[in-house]
Amino acid sequence: MEFKNEVLLYKSIGQVLSREIADDIEYYKLDALLEGRYNIYFDKIEHITNEHILRIINQHKYEGFFTGSTYHEDNIDFDKFVVFVNENSNFEGFYNKYKDRFNFINRGNNFYEIVPVGFSKASGIEYLINYLNIDHKNTYAIGDSTNDLSMLQFCSNSIAMGNSTQSLFEHVSYITTNIDDNGIYNALKHFNLI
Missing domain, CATH: 3.40.50.1000 (HAD superfamily/HAD-like)
Structure with missing residues (x-):
């Protein structure tokens, strides 16, 4: 969260956990995009078949945001992510591994937004109203x-x-x-x- 060009609140999950999650996304066969403060990470383009992710990539290319960063990079670091469950996914296994550290927001149609426990739009608003x-x-x-x-x-x-x-x-x-x-x-x- 920024206010008057000053970062007031930010929660990275760190490179170690980011790497673990990225590896588990492949292991549990999920489609995903991982959102960090400075970058958005996708799978390698040749591996992506999910139409929603391809649409987002095309939109980012059009808007000039796409950097080509993948979640196979060594220095990956993100703060939230989304997953799309497909017919080959083991979502239950992934959920059970991370349910104590992350909130899984069901957006419908096998699409989940995943954020660290204790951090939400509500916690951001609460922080800001206390600060101001x-x-x-x-x-x-x-x-x-x-x-x-x-x-x-x-x-x-x-x-x-x-x-x-x-x-x-x-x-x-x-x-x-x-x-x-x-x-x-x-x-x-x-x-x-x-």
Whole structure:
């Protein structure tokens, strides 16, 4: 987390654990991308068959973010990652090995976002409001997916986009219109923020 060009909060999982996880992604036959502070790591291009990962790579190439870094590099270091489970995966084995150190956020369709225990969007917001001495009643969160659930449950004023994952609706104080139908604007107007 950065504020006024200063890093306030950052949690790397370190090179040793990063290497272990990268090796286990291959061992347990998962498709993945590993997200670090300075780099995003993929499998070697010739090994990737997952259409979602290929789409992300193409998007990163288009936007100029793709560096070609793979999770076979010696100095790999990341802070969170996502996995896609395929028909050959042993997800249960991977989950059982890491469930005590990581939270597995089920994003649906055999897609999981995985973050270190104790670190979430909610913990980031909590850190920031304490750092800036902001009253909790003045917290707002807008989300659309299960990876937003922690912050939506934490903030006093929680907003789901109209096109959100349906399971979010019961956890928010307001449902706005779809993202492409001025959803954020309408939410901010609803709460008299603009």
